[in-house]
Amino acid sequence: RIVLRELTEIMIKNPDISPSGTFSNLDPSIFHKRHLKRVRILGEGNFGKVTLYMYDPNNDGTGERVAVKALKQDGGQTQHECWMKEIDILKSLYHPNIVKYKGCCTEQGGQIVQLIMEYLPLGSLKEHIIASKPGVPQCLLFAQQICQGMAYLHSKRYIHRDLAARNVLVENDNMVKIGDFGLTKHIPEGEGYYRVRENGDSPVYWYAIECLKESKFSFSSDVWSFGVTLYEILTRCDYRMSPPKKLVEMLGPAQGQMIVTALIALLERRKTLPCPKDCPQEVYMLMKQCWDIDPLLRPPFDSLIERVETIRK
């Protein structure tokens, strides 16, 4: 019996050596590379690449579709640590409006780790909205669900830092989920913000003014980004009205490093994105409140849920 127990332990620690169909089924969050069949690329962002796979351990076509996220290229130790953090954060989140973690697929003794998530067939909110042109009530339903996911994230003391239509996923016309936790950070109890040290690519046109000025990210700066996401939804993600395009038009000539300086000056003059074409005034008012210069005056997600719901009804 001792031998059997030791054997079991060895196999749990080294899932790749256990014969398929026996020990490999013990932990449903362990996915084996040999059972993953590539279907197509779903999308690519700055750091990650997401691919649709069929996970078919019985090899008879009865498998399930999963979305697999991997790092785009090997960016060294720091990037690997950020990546493992992203996986741990997603693993700890359970909410109907947050994409579900399913497990990991590990290769080369943990040097390569892929994140397995549920597959959302309609892709990102950005792609879906461009294709389906939803009416205002449906736009507001999506907005409310984003607020619900964000209120939950904030209740766990995480800030997202990259909320945008490209990072929201669509299950069906009545259900969206927040995805991409690549820039998410934990805010310790008693502290109000997170200060970035690394200067990676930043989605500056979604950033609150204090993020641009002082690299200060907080629960309230996520609310600002939600305002920009709400603007994207109501413009139906029309590229001619996109936040980068509109804000650059308003900036006038500025390049490189000067763009952020010019953007700060613009926001300080209280210039904001325009009201989208068929957007109700009360929805535009809500956006503007999310873009208040004073972070403390921006409404928290709990109250945004109610405000959006009231406008919807």
Ligand code: ADP
């Ligand atoms: P990155 O960190 O590189 O920005 P994302 O997690 O945002 O990566 O994913 C990039 C794109 O891949 C998304 O915009 C979306 O189109 C697609 N995608 C990501 N996750 C899923 C999923 N679970 N189901 C379907 N499509 C997905």
Ligand code: MG
């Ligand atoms: Mg992304």
